[in-house]
Amino acid sequence: MRGIASIARQERPSSDALDTLRRLNKPGGVMCTSCAWTRPADTHIVEFCENGAKATLWDLTSRRCTPEFFANHSVTELREWSDHDLEQAGRLTHPMRYDAASDKYVPVGWEEAFAQIGKALQALDPQSTIFYASGRASLETSYLYALFARLYGHNNLADSSNMCHETTSVGLKKVTGSAVGTCSLDDFTKCDAIFFFGQNPGTNSPRLLHPLRQAAKRGCRIVTFNPIREKGLIEFRNPQSPMEMLAGGKTRISELYFQPRPGSDIAVMMGICKYVIAEKDGALLDTAFLEEHCTGFEAFRAKVEATSWEDIEAETGLSRHDLKQAADVYCNADRVIGVYGMGVTQHVRGFETIGMFVNLLALRGNIGREGAGMSPVRGHSNVQGQRTVGISEKPELVPLDRLRSIFNFDPPTQPGLATVEACEGMISGKVKAFIGLGGNFVRAIPETERMEAAWQNMALTVQIATRLNRSHLINGKSAWLLPCLVRSEADVQAGGPQVVSMEDSMSQIHASIGKAKPASAFLKSEIAIIAGIAKATLPPKDEIKWDEWTADYGKVRDLIEATYPDMFADYNTRMYQPGGFFRGNAARERIWKTDSGKLEITMPEGLNSCGFADAPGRYRLMTLRSNDQFNTTIYGYSDRLRGIEGTRDVLLISPAEMEAAGLVAGQLVSLVSDAEDGIHREVGGLAVTPFDLPRGCVAGYYPELNPLIPLSHHDKLAQTPASKSVPVRIVA
Ligand SMILES: Nc1nc2c(c(=O)[nH]1)N[C@H]1C(S)=C(S)[C@@H](COP(=O)(O)OP(=O)(O)OC[C@H]3O[C@@H](n4cnc5c(=O)[nH]c(N)nc54)[C@H](O)[C@@H]3O)O[C@H]1N2
Ligand SMILES: Nc1nc2c(c(=O)[nH]1)N[C@H]1C(S)=C(S)[C@@H](COP(=O)(O)OP(=O)(O)OC[C@H]3O[C@@H](n4cnc5c(=O)[nH]c(N)nc54)[C@H](O)[C@@H]3O)O[C@H]1N2
Numbered sequence: 001m002r003g004i005a006s007i008a009r010q011e012r013p014s015s016d017a018l019d020t021l022r023r024l025n026k027p028g029g030v031m032c033t034s035c036a037w038t039r040p041a042d043t044h045i046v047e048f049c050e051n052g053a054k055a056t057l058w059d060l061t062s063r064r065c066t067p068e069f070f071a072n073h074s075v076t077e078l079r080e081w082s083d084h085d086l087e088q089a090g091r092l093t094h095p096m097r098y099d100a101a102s103d104k105y106v107p108v109g110w111e112e113a114f115a116q117i118g119k120a121l122q123a124l125d126p127q128s129t130i131f132y133a134s135g136r137a138s139l140e141t142s143y144l145y146a147l148f149a150r151l152y153g154h155n156n157l158a159d160s161s162n163m164c165h166e167t168t169s170v171g172l173k174k175v176t177g178s179a180v181g182t183c184s185l186d187d188f189t190k191c192d193a194i195f196f197f198g199q200n201p202g203t204n205s206p207r208l209l210h211p212l213r214q215a216a217k218r219g220c221r222i223v224t225f226n227p228i229r230e231k232g233l234i235e236f237r238n239p240q241s242p243m244e245m246l247a248g249g250k251t252r253i254s255e256l257y258f259q260p261r262p263g264s265d266i267a268v269m270m271g272i273c274k275y276v277i278a279e280k281d282g283a284l285l286d287t288a289f290l291e292e293h294c295t296g297f298e299a300f301r302a303k304v305e306a307t308s309w310e311d312i313e314a315e316t317g318l319s320r321h322d323l324k325q326a327a328d329v330y331c332n333a334d335r336v337i338g339v340y341g342m343g344v345t346q347h348v349r350g351f352e353t354i355g356m357f358v359n360l361l362a363l364r365g366n367i368g369r370e371g372a373g374m375s376p377v378r379g380h381s382n383v384q385g386q387r388t389v390g391i392s393e394k395p396e397l398v399p400l401d402r403l404r405s406i407f408n409f410d411p412p413t414q415p416g417l418a419t420v421e422a423c424e425g426m427i428s429g430k431v432k433a434f435i436g437l438g439g440n441f442v443r444a445i446p447e448t449e450r451m452e453a454a455w456q457n458m459a460l461t462v463q464i465a466t467r468l469n470r471s472h473l474i475n476g477k478s479a480w481l482l483p484c485l486v487r488s489e490a491d492v493q494a495g496g497p498q499v500v501s502m503e504d505s506m507s508q509i510h511a512s513i514g515k516a517k518p519a520s521a522f523l524k525s526e527i528a529i530i531a532g533i534a535k536a537t538l539p540p541k542d543e544i545k546w547d548e549w550t551a552d553y554g555k556v557r558d559l560i561e562a563t564y565p566d567m568f569a570d571y572n573t574r575m576y577q578p579g580g581f582f583r584g585n586a587a588r589e590r591i592w593k594t595d596s597g598k599l600e601i602t603m604p605e606g607l608n609s610c611g612f613a614d615a616p617g618r619y620r621l622m623t624l625r626s627n628d629q630f631n632t633t634i635y636g637y638s639d640r641l642r643g644i645e646g647t648r649d650v651l652l653i654s655p656a657e658m659e660a661a662g663l664v665a666g667q668l669v670s671l672v673s674d675a676e677d678g679i680h681r682e683v684g685g686l687a688v689t690p691f692d693l694p695r696g697c698v699a700g701y702y703p704e705l706n707p708l709i710p711l712s713h714h715d716k717l718a719q720t721p722a723s724k725s726v727p728v729r730i731v732a
């Protein structure tokens with residue numbers, strides 16, 4: 001509650017904020033923008049968490065970033081401001097154009113902005129433009145944005161998922177045929193054990209703490225592997241239960257908590273698999289499932305048996321005994337759920353870790369049945385849904401035939417550029433324009449310095465946003481800043497008040513109704529902005545009805561239903577169902593839409609997912625989120641749950657490693673990239689901070705440490721930047 005109070009003091013939210021909080025995540029209410037955890041059908045009095053409240057108060061602030069603000073500060077000056085101070089300027093109120101002569105943003109009318117952007121896009125080769133989306137935009141907005149890209153002529157639909165769970169979209173799909181999790185909320189009430197790898201619910205999806213606590217209370221056994229002892233996974237105090245608060249009571253969450261080295265999850269899982277396969281002469285295996293549903297098991301068994309305990313212990317830093325304890329929990333449970341997040345996806349061989357996790361579940365048939373399955377926890381509130389309705393650089397994932405027949409055009413079939421490829425294109429000069437539907441792209445991607453330089457060579461940059469961030473200050477030759485409504489605000493169009501919808505981590509689709517008064521009379525909805533740019537760019541066409549769609553989002557949902565009839569039947573009605581409606585998942589039914597038609601047991605190449613070898617003086621750097629940030633939005637400087645206060649410029653390192661390196665607490669040091677590519681990357685001014693971490697690794701905050709991550713350091717299959725094991729050295 002302390003966190004909420006401090007944000008409320010800072011933001012002095014509008015009077016509508018309280019009403020919005022009351023309606024958060026409830027049927028007929030507004031779906032929180034803070035995370036993608038599912039919304040239950042039967043709700044409590046409050047269905048939000050500390051961080052959801054922070055995100056809402058941040059959106060409904062009374063602070064305003066007006067044309068006067070921009071008249072008072074040049075863009076060059078604003079580049080010196082911190083991420084926190086930029087967003088603190090408040091909600092953007094007017095469409096703005098960058099004026100190079102005065103080095104300032106100046107106000108511009110919407111029609112003028114649309115006309116100029118349209119003209120610029122007409123002059124460009126569509127293949128040289130990127131239409132980026134951050135995972136917050138609604139299903140309706142995302143569908144129209146993707147349609148605009150394809151009508152214009154490209155598939156360059158990069159998305160925040162490319163830095164996040166793309167490893168899941170590609171890796172999980174490869175082995176199970178499903179790109180998303182297979183569990184429902186109900187499964188969390190029936191499982192006997194939950195295995196957590198690299199996800200931090202206390203900070204990033206606090207509403208997940210409630211089902212976890214319920215599970216722990218009824219005897220479900222929770223086992224966590226995380227290099228850091230994260231509070232939310234250790235114990236739970238319920239702020240919504242006055243009795244529990246008064247009694248000072250708490251619920252233990254993880255029965256076993258292990259701190260492996262970052263990037264060693266493959267070895268951890270290998271160790272557990274070794275026990276499952278060897279114990280009781282294989283009697284613990286679900287042989288029927290392996291025979292009927294899986295391919296590749298025998299080769300995997302041979303690989304597991306050939307892997308030595310010495311190698312597993314050396315890689316993980318855990319003992320054989322630790323892994324036996326975890327294996328005992330696994331084997332004594334009839335139904336097991338696997339949960340993971342960025343600690344798994346953001347590695348060079350993250351896809352192999354996901355493959356290993358599926359192997360582990362498959363050994364005892366823990367996938368595609370009640371109370372069991374895989375539950376990746378997504379980030380942004382609609383990031384999963386954006387992929388569902390066509391935001392994808394991969395044309396083979398999109399029903400192009402349906403688009404062709406509904407809209408009477410030939411959609412482009414050339415594969416598009418995802419985030420890393422878009423960045424490479426900017427560096428090489430091939431990419432000439434960037435439209436950003438939300439996000440703080442320049443700050444969120446790796447390789448900050450080279451990217452900021454390359455960015456300014458682009459012909460056109462357009463940012464659709466709610467609050468000012470650094471990406472709005474690194475501009476192309478023609479640059480536009482277009483302010484939009486947030487989800488909790490009333491969105492009134494020609495056809496009346498509009499409703500939008502999202503898909504959560506469990507593939508449930510919910511309506512979201514904003515009612516708060518918009519921050520400025522000059523704001524437009526994201527749909528209206530996309531339609532405005534599209535109309536100014538594309539020639540008119542009978543089947544393309546931007547004005548009608550903007551007037552009534554129900555018509556956009558009809559189009560989504562026509563494009564994806566299996567998933568979205570009766571969309572306009574069912575989205576109001578309490579708890580949303582389920583769009584279906586084949587792997588949950590044990591239908592494997594893989595190349596082989598079976599669940600694929602795969603073999604990792606090595607025992608770690610880092611993509612580089614250990615070397616003297618080289619550390620594996622993890623870049624983390626604090627409890628007081630939402631991605632690049634820095635609410636404040638209190639990482640309360642980890643006990644780090646007042647600064648984000650820290651280098652977390654174990655006391656043993658400090659001693660070995662001759663460092664003292666509080667000393668300021670630099671980190672330099674230890675990638676073997678000859679490029680110097682450095683971040684200085686970091687205070688050495690003793691912290692409970694495994695050997696050979698260090699940690700610090702994202703986005704401050706992004707300049708250290710080489711653009712080429714990404715998952716080999718999905719291209720997700722490998723932000724959780726970056727090779728670095730410490731320079732005192
Ligand atoms: N308040 C808040 N909520 C958020 C966000 C936010 O910034 N703030 N961001 C949203 C978004 S977009 C996303 S993607 C999600 C992210 O949510 P998470 O998936 O939880 O991502 P992170 O906090 O980056 O890292 C997760 C955990 O991985 C651990 N870890 C790091 N490396 C390894 C490893 O090699 N192995 C293992 N086993 N663990 C490792 C870290 O210690 C950390 O606890 O949260 C969403 N929700
Ligand atoms: N080193 C490192 N880098 C990482 C990560 C990491 O763990 N480590 N995590 C990665 C991950 S998982 C992600 S998802 C990315 C995300 O990183 P970001 O791009 O930072 O994601 P957002 O939170 O979407 O961006 C915030 C901005 O979106 C705008 N915004 C907010 N609400 C809205 C809205 O409703 N509409 C519109 N149009 N704009 C809005 C605001 O202007 C705000 O400044 O960062 C990635 N980068």
Ligand SMILES: [Mo]
Binds near residue numbers: 160163164165379380
């Ligand atoms: Mo994310």
